[in-house]
Amino acid sequence: MTKRDEIKLLGTAASPYVNRVQFVLKLKSIEYEFIEENLACKSELLLTSNPVYKKIPVLFHANKPPISESLVIIEYLDEFRPDVHRILPSAPIDRADNRFWANYIDNKYFPLYEDLRQTPGKEGKEAVKKQILEGSVLLEEAFEKFSNGKAYFGGDDIGYLDVVLGCFLGWVQFGNKHNEFNAFDEVKTPKLAKWADRMLSHESLQGIIPGNETLMNFYMMLQIHKPPRAA
Ligand SMILES: N[C@@H](CCC(=O)N[C@@H](CS)C(=O)NCC(=O)O)C(=O)O
Structure with missing residues (x-):
């Protein structure tokens, strides 16, 4: 089991793109910390971790560089935890x-x-x-x-x-x-x-x-x- 402080997700509950990441984390039984973002007044954390798009979700995995774009994140999680609930097909x-x-x-x-x-x-x-x-x-x-x-x-x-x-x-x-x-x-x-x-x-x-x-x-x-x- 991944330690809770290893993975952090920056997002907001209403975002379907954030929900995707939450869904895959749940399917793979990965614990994480949720950091609430206010899109009406974007945080410094968002602006510095996703300077290209300035959008949520952003995933932080321990001290690795932040990962942006929901599809990129869920594929990363699928590769990081391939033994639990594979979401992409093998071929x-x-x-x-x-x-x-x-x-x-x-x-x-x-x-x-x-x-x-x-x-x-x-x-x-x-x-x-x-x-x-x-x-x-x-x-x-x-x-x-x-x-x-x-x-x-x-x-x-x-x-x-x-x-x-x-x-x-x-x-x-x-x-x-x-x-x-x-x-x-x-x-x-x-x-x-x-x-x-x-x-x-x-x-x-x-x-x-x-x-x-x-x-x-x-x-x-x-x-x-x-x-x-x-x-
Ligand atoms: N292609 C992005 C889309 C993410 C996205 O549109 N996020 C919205 C929230 S639902 C956002 O951060 N919007 C802020 C903005 O448009 O400035 C992904 O898949 O992660």
């Missing part, structure tokens, strides 16, 4: 395919939710919702391929893409509720809808997916610091 081609879809989720799919928040007017929002639903259909196809009839992207157990997409589920639900739509539609994306229910009730995600109040506070902070575009 290089499967790892490449997993990374491709993780990049799609981070660079194309999830940014659409921020776009939805920032886009003014009903018509504009409907156009973004359509793009989200098209993205969900692509993810449904990816799920079919990776899960191969099993419960998770990782097959019988939680894998890399379950962590990557699973940690967005709190925000997906929040987006659904506040925009009156369903991104993981039971008709258009039935397998993804069932997967989402399975993930949200999975024991290892309990206490990691933020509750509504935490999400709402973060959302209000975004509305102030990054207000929606003018109509």
Whole structure:
């Protein structure tokens, strides 16, 4: 067991990128100290440990250099503790395919939710919702391929893409509720809808997916610091 003071995670509970790291630390039974970051007034620790992006999460492992970017961090943890709950598949081609879809989720799919928040007017929002639903259909196809009839992207157990997409589920639900739509539609994306229910009730995600109040506070902070575009 890693000593508690060996690993520190700088973040905030509402961040899905931070939640990913928390999720992998939990899956791998690694103890750590959580350092709360205030994004409305960034700490010196954040600015000096991630001077390139100035974003959370940042992982500190003993006296090694800090590690930034959630995907980089979870892969580091997978290599650091390979004997407990491997999240990336063993074949290089499967790892490449997993990374491709993780990049799609981070660079194309999830940014659409921020776009939805920032886009003014009903018509504009409907156009973004359509793009989200098209993205969900692509993810449904990816799920079919990776899960191969099993419960998770990782097959019988939680894998890399379950962590990557699973940690967005709190925000997906929040987006659904506040925009009156369903991104993981039971008709258009039935397998993804069932997967989402399975993930949200999975024991290892309990206490990691933020509750509504935490999400709402973060959302209000975004509305102030990054207000929606003018109509
Ligand atoms: N690509 C980064 C994204 C991290 C990210 O966007 N973090 C947000 C919090 S959810 C942040 O720190 N935002 C501060 C800012 O944009 O200045 C990762 O995967 O770690």
